[in-house]
Amino acid sequence: MTIKFGVIGGGVMGEALLSRLINLGIYQGSQVLVSDPLPSRRSFLAEKYGVGVTGENREVATAAEVLFLAIKPQVFAEVAIELSDVSASSLVISILAGVPLSKLEKAFPQHPVIRAMPNTPATVGAGMSAIASGKLVKPEHLEQAKRIFQAVGEVVEVPETMLDAVTGLSGSGPGYVAILIEALSDGGVAAGLPRAIAFQLALQTVFGTAQLLKESGMHPADLKDRVTSPGGTTIAGIAELEKAGFRSAIIEAVKAAYRRSKELGS
Numbered sequence: 001m002t003i004k005f006g007v008i009g010g011g012v013m014g015e016a017l018l019s020r021l022i023n024l025g026i027y028q029g030s031q032v033l034v035s036d037p038l039p040s041r042r043s044f045l046a047e048k049y050g051v052g053v054t055g056e057n058r059e060v061a062t063a064a065e066v067l068f069l070a071i072k073p074q075v076f077a078e079v080a081i082e083l084s085d086v087s088a089s090s091l092v093i094s095i096l097a098g099v100p101l102s103k104l105e106k107a108f109p110q111h112p113v114i115r116a117m118p119n120t121p122a123t124v125g126a127g128m129s130a131i132a133s134g135k136l137v138k139p140e141h142l143e144q145a146k147r148i149f150q151a152v153g154e155v156v157e158v159p160e161t162m163l164d165a166v167t168g169l170s171g172s173g174p175g176y177v178a179i180l181i182e183a184l185s186d187g188g189v190a191a192g193l194p195r196a197i198a199f200q201l202a203l204q205t206v207f208g209t210a211q212l213l214k215e216s217g218m219h220p221a222d223l224k225d226r227v228t229s230p231g232g233t234t235i236a237g238i239a240e241l242e243k244a245g246f247r248s249a250i251i252e253a254v255k256a257a258y259r260r261s262k263e264l265g266s
């Protein structure tokens with residue numbers, strides 16, 4: 001059977017992508033081959049999704065039509081050396097934070113290369129991915145990459161220079177939003193709610209607010225104004241957020257993650 005989708009690094013993001021692609025019928029399990037040094041990950045992925053697994057990255061790189069790199073940026077150099085004499089011309093898609101197209105193309109000189117940044121909501125088909133094309137990428141490669149990322153959510157094409165900023169915002173963003181939801185729940189508990197109810201309220205409030213903004217096209221400032229009654233509860237809460245530097249903390253978080261993404265690639 002032809003290996004249509006090869007994954008190097010079967011961790012959180014490798015699994016997120018392959019699980020959706022298989023569940024949507026874009027690939028069959030038998031058309032996917034994953035390499036990972038951890039035997040426990042290999043047997044888990046093989047059992048759960050029916051994919052082929054191996055401890056040999058070279059086996060995946062040689063066989064796959066699309067080679068999906070989902071290892072940590074810190075191990076990219078050693079994997080690149082390991083694969084340096086593999087002769088293939090597959091489309092390489094890297095989701096490694098920070099690692100620039102120049103380094104990817106040096107490691108895979110014969111291959112069309114796409115650098116991408118998805119995020120963890122890809123696991124449930126609600127991901128946000130941005131992609132940038134390397135020099136050898138043809139329209140059909142770009143379409144193929146878009147199809148892959150559309151299977152896990154929304155996709156935008158950006159110039160590569162924007163990808164570190166994308167990483168700081170949507171790549172890392174689920175971590176910030178998770179903390180917001182946890183903090184809202186804690187606030188509810190502090191105000192006297194049982195934990196389970198506080199969590200349900202926090203989760204649905206964040207989800208519903210995002211859905212309202214998305215479906216209505218309303219500006220966030222507009223929505224804030226609509227919630228804020230004169231002399232009411234919301235403005236009392238907002239005053240505390242502003243005092244604690246909430247906006248500035250989020251802006252600085254995105255900037256710090258952006259800088260870290262640049263560092264990881266250098």
Ligand SMILES: NC(=O)C1=CN([C@@H]2O[C@H](COP(=O)(O)OP(=O)(O)OC[C@H]3O[C@@H](n4cnc5c(N)ncnc54)[C@H](O)[C@@H]3O)[C@@H](O)[C@H]2O)C=CC1
Binds near residue numbers: 009071072171
């Ligand atoms: N977790 C996230 O939210 C996002 C992560 N990314 C990027 O995705 C990549 C993977 O991240 P995660 O899936 O979170 O990490 P992870 O740690 O869950 O997965 C990495 C996998 O690579 C395997 N691995 C380690 N050394 C290897 C080697 N030499 N050859 C093959 N496999 C090897 C590990 O055993 C592990 O299963 C990173 O480069 C990260 O920057 C991108 C977008 C979002």
Ligand SMILES: O=C(O)[C@@H]1CCC=N1
Binds near residue numbers: 097167171172
């Ligand atoms: O924290 C990280 O480095 C990865 C990249 C984006 C989200 N997680």
